[in-house]
Amino acid sequence: xxxxxxxxxxxxxxxxxxxxxxxxxxxxxxxxxxxxxxxxxxxxxxxxxxxxxxxxxxxxxxxxxxxxxxxxxxxxxxxxxxxxxxxxxxxxxxxxxxxxxxxxxxxxxxxxxxxxxxxxxxxxxxxxxxxxxxxxxxxxxxxxxxxxxxxxxxxxxxxxxxxxxxxxxxxxxxxxxxxxxxxxxxxxxxxxxxxxxxxxxxxxxxxxxxxxxxxxxxxxxxxxxxxxxxxxxxxxxxxxxxxxxxxxxxxxxxxxxxxxxxxxxxxxxxxxxxxxxxxxxxxxxxxxxxxxxxxxxxxxxxxxxxxxxxxxxxxxxxxxxxxxxxxxxxxxxxxxxxxxxxxxxxxxxxxxxxxxxxxxxxxxxxxxxxxxxxxxxxxxxxxxxxxxxxxxxxxxxxxxxxxxxxxxxxxxxxxxxxxxxxxxxxxxxxxxx
Amino acid sequence: xxxxxxxxxxxxxxxxxxxxxxxxxxxxxxxxxxxxxxxxxxxxxxxxxxxxxxxxxxxxxxxxxxxxxxxxxxxxxxxxxxxxxxxxxxxxxxxxxxxxxxxxxxxxxxxxxxxxxxxxxxxxxxxxxxxxxxxxxxxxxxxx
Numbered sequence: 001x002x003x004x005x006x007x008x009x010x011x012x013x014x015x016x017x018x019x020x021x022x023x024x025x026x027x028x029x030x031x032x033x034x035x036x037x038x039x040x041x042x043x044x045x046x047x048x049x050x051x052x053x054x055x056x057x058x059x060x061x062x063x064x065x066x067x068x069x070x071x072x073x074x075x076x077x078x079x080x081x082x083x084x085x086x087x088x089x090x091x092x093x094x095x096x097x098x099x100x101x102x103x104x105x106x107x108x109x110x111x112x113x114x115x116x117x118x119x120x121x122x123x124x125x126x127x128x129x130x131x132x133x134x135x136x137x138x139x140x141x142x143x144x145x146x147x148x149x150x151x152x153x154x155x156x157x158x159x160x161x162x163x164x165x166x167x168x169x170x171x172x173x174x175x176x177x178x179x180x181x182x183x184x185x186x187x188x189x190x191x192x193x194x195x196x197x198x199x200x201x202x203x204x205x206x207x208x209x210x211x212x213x214x215x216x217x218x219x220x221x222x223x224x225x226x227x228x229x230x231x232x233x234x235x236x237x238x239x240x241x242x243x244x245x246x247x248x249x250x251x252x253x254x255x256x257x258x259x260x261x262x263x264x265x266x267x268x269x270x271x272x273x274x275x276x277x278x279x280x281x282x283x284x285x286x287x288x289x290x291x292x293x294x295x296x297x298x299x300x301x302x303x304x305x306x307x308x309x310x311x312x313x314x315x316x317x318x319x320x321x322x323x324x325x326x327x328x329x330x331x332x333x334x335x336x337x338x339x340x341x342x343x344x345x346x347x348x349x350x351x352x353x354x355x356x357x358x359x360x361x362x363x364x365x366x367x368x369x370x371x372x373x374x375x376x377x378x379x380x381x382x383x384x385x386x387x388x389x390x391x392x393x394x395x396x397x398x399x400x401x402x403x404x405x406x407x408x409x410x411x412x413x414x415x416x417x418x419x420x421x422x423x424x425x426x427x428x429x430x431x432x433x
Numbered sequence: 434x435x436x437x438x439x440x441x442x443x444x445x446x447x448x449x450x451x452x453x454x455x456x457x458x459x460x461x462x463x464x465x466x467x468x469x470x471x472x473x474x475x476x477x478x479x480x481x482x483x484x485x486x487x488x489x490x491x492x493x494x495x496x497x498x499x500x501x502x503x504x505x506x507x508x509x510x511x512x513x514x515x516x517x518x519x520x521x522x523x524x525x526x527x528x529x530x531x532x533x534x535x536x537x538x539x540x541x542x543x544x545x546x547x548x549x550x551x552x553x554x555x556x557x558x559x560x561x562x563x564x565x566x567x568x569x570x571x572x573x574x575x576x577x
Contacts, residue, residue, distance in 0.1 A: 376442045376475075376498045383440030383477055383502040383550070384531065385470045411475050413444050415496050 005121040024289035116149020119248035127154035132177030141243030184216035188366030191227025201229015255320035435503040468534035506569030526560035
């Protein structure tokens, strides 16, 4: 028997969903136009007035919002409510150069809690469950996002945060966690560690897992399910739009239902910006139609995906989106952290190295690895081995503080990095996902 | 006086050293001494050659990153205690040795040569000279 957190919404008729979207979009466009000067300018520049938007059919008239807009208005330029009404801030993972800040009103948090609770119930959780959260807590939305939803559901929250795998396993066993929330690669790593300890899924009471914030394959899902003895579910979200829970997987385990009462999804051609018909692959664009503090409209996620309408075996009527199949920009997601090659380049140049580098991403024992190969230059070379190694360590430290990620730095011979058509191939992603 | 050592960056991969010696061989550069410091990923080849100008020119043309390092060369009588005596002098003068390597000399059959990389070549050279130990001149390298 399928269970729902809000059946009247999750299984509403398409007409009802459409009515909610029409009404909320019109209100939201007015809200953004009246309270965010930056949005007013974007719309004025495009010659669109709030009254031009009468329903979802008019959505295409609105200008897109890009990550650049969020950086240009850093930190609070896109906030649509006074700071006294903002009760929480989050920021995108990683970086200083590319950091963006988002805000939430109390009502925004309430909605976020609801959509995460929908996910939890969709994977079979009830107030009887113990929800073990191994996403990082802090500015990253993973930890507190799942935390809020599980609290709202009335489950028992175990806020473990990330890291220290042995301790995670001790808590899984001793506290009797029944639902695990973390990145898929960390779930696989916990599974492997469990096996190395001579244990199996039968030794822990875990029954389901909610895994997101990075790309993963069906093979990885099977591997996690087998090693931990659970059902593994996908969750989609991004800080700009809300955080985890923008879309959620159900018992069918075939695509994620978009919470259409709060977000409108479009698939567009990333080159032309044209809206693509259902079933065609393109860039995912989201509009927030209820979020008050941060009303993003037509936000270009740069994730590539596809949507499918039609009925789902679970009974939910929300449209389903595929797992993201890639990116329309050069952003990499490594161990759940967003990394742009340009950030790595900045660190190299700041440390006196040349911009001749190559980034090699791989997945070893379920964990993403990041290696940066840098060409040695006459300026950085000395006959003193200790000095070269010291500079290498400084570079690793520089990357850690900018990216929030441990990278391996490998010094290579000059001109050894292959240039194709005069331009270096910056990224080699060996991960099979 | 000090002599010039050429230090070259090489990757720690099969054939990397061969590539370097190939360039030197092709241009008739004669190696007097060679030592290699390595990590698991890269190495520094340190060498003394007969013609520094020619060697650095051809290495640069071949795309090698290299630097010139002043080092102190000493001819040491090939007898027990020979090296010990030199180190005694450097120790007394409080000269720190970063690294050193040895080679057996061509025409001077009864001697070995030591190359010392020290923080202060002038101090080392003066201390050795004061105890009657001559250091090698750059001009002498070619005729060794």
